[in-house]
Amino acid sequence: MRFLLFPFSLIYYIFLTLRSYLYSLRIFKSTEFKIPIICFGNLSFGGTGKTPHTDFLTTLLKKNYKTAILSRGYKRKSKGFRIVEINDTVANAGDESLMLKKNHPGTLVVVCENRRFAINKIIERFKEIDIIILDDGFQHKSIIAGFNILLTTYENIFFDDNLFPFGRLRDRKCESKRANKIIITKCPEKNKINKNKIIKKLTHHKTGDIYFSKIKYNSWVNIFNKIGSIEDVSVLLVTGIANPKLIKEHLTDNNLLFQHIIFSDHHNYTKKDVIKIIEDFHSFKATKKLILTTEKDAIKLLNFKSNFNGIPLYYLPIRISFEDEEKFKKDIIEYVEENKRNC
Numbered sequence: 001m002r003f004l005l006f007p008f009s010l011i012y013y014i015f016l017t018l019r020s021y022l023y024s025l026r027i028f029k030s031t032e033f034k035i036p037i038i039c040f041g042n043l044s045f046g047g048t049g050k051t052p053h054t055d056f057l058t059t060l061l062k063k064n065y066k067t068a069i070l071s072r073g074y075k076r077k078s079k080g081f082r083i084v085e086i087n088d089t090v091a092n093a094g095d096e097s098l099m100l101k102k103n104h105p106g107t108l109v110v111v112c113e114n115r116r117f118a119i120n121k122i123i124e125r126f127k128e129i130d131i132i133i134l135d136d137g138f139q140h141k142s143i144i145a146g147f148n149i150l151l152t153t154y155e156n157i158f159f160d161d162n163l164f165p166f167g168r169l170r171d172r173k174c175e176s177k178r179a180n181k182i183i184i185t186k187c188p189e190k191n192k193i194n195k196n197k198i199i200k201k202l203t204h205h206k207t208g209d210i211y212f213s214k215i216k217y218n219s220w221v222n223i224f225n226k227i228g229s230i231e232d233v234s235v236l237l238v239t240g241i242a243n244p245k246l247i248k249e250h251l252t253d254n255n256l257l258f259q260h261i262i263f264s265d266h267h268n269y270t271k272k273d274v275i276k277i278i279e280d281f282h283s284f285k286a287t288k289k290l291i292l293t294t295e296k297d298a299i300k301l302l303n304f305k306s307n308f309n310g311i312p313l314y315y316l317p318i319r320i321s322f323e324d325e326e327k328f329k330k331d332i333i334e335y336v337e338e339n340k341r342n343c
Helices: 002-024 050-061 095-103 115-125 173-178 195-201 245-253 271-283 295-308 325-341
Strands: 037-041 067-071 108-111 131-135 147-153 181-185 210-217 221-224 234-239 258-262 289-294 313-316 318-322
Touching: 037 050, 037 325, 050 067, 050 095, 050 131, 050 147, 050 318, 050 325, 067 095, 067 115, 095 108, 095 131, 095 295, 108 115, 115 131, 147 173, 195 210, 210 245, 221 295, 234 245, 234 271, 234 295, 245 258, 258 271, 271 289, 271 295, 289 295, 295 313, 318 325
Parallel strands: 037 131, 037 147, 067 108, 067 131, 147 181, 181 210, 234 258, 234 289, 289 313
Antiparallel strands: 210 318, 221 313
16 A cells, blocks of 8 residues: 555655756755854654754854754744743744753754744844754755754664655655765664665765764653652653654663653643643552653643642653764864854
């Protein structure tokens, strides 16, 4: 039955090819900016780890450069150009943008659907900004970023996928040629990854332009009602992310008993959702138990503090680890320094 979708993928391919051709003829305008712009993006629909990699890059750059993060603010209810504040709401800022702002309070975080307009606005209003990180902007050909980083997951690398709706790709595989660096994300912790096989298939990129990253889990963070030691605890896992597989594997590897409530990616929790979560928690037969969620979901569940009266709620922070981390950092800093001097 899935093969019935192939003609629609072919039509989508023709549309994308025509769009790219119109940009190459300059019928559709692309704008290049003097300020350094590092763009994170992917060829597939979600779940490649753009936000934690943006967080990693912000931590690196903010030490020595005035950094701005520009995102669409996915699923926010506000419109237009908006500066995200530390006490903003998910409805106004989007969950990932608000999370980045809370993690980096001194960093300018902006949401806007029109990335070209937003970059001009940032340059005009915030003359101290040295560099802009463009979160999820690889497909926006109206902007010529100085440094493009393409993310693709280890389990579903783009060269083995197909265009939507036959597959999960939202852009053509050949667009990967535009990337300065490719990061294979969410690599397994235990199993040895076949790097040579992957590198061999990425024919348009040198070995030194391909990186491999993993998700590392930090200590659980209490949000409401700490229970003290969390050893031998049972977990009600609540996730609203694209792919919860890794967090489930993490709990299994740590021999934790858990039940899982799954919501869609970027799910906006309602009071009805929270009541259902609490009901499931009370019916979860365990002597010592808590609710565990992701940092992105925790941002939204904070609005329901009164509902979690006496119920321990924690989130599991993540960080990114590279195999050649120092080299990756060096590549980034070299780009910023070279282009900062030319501004």
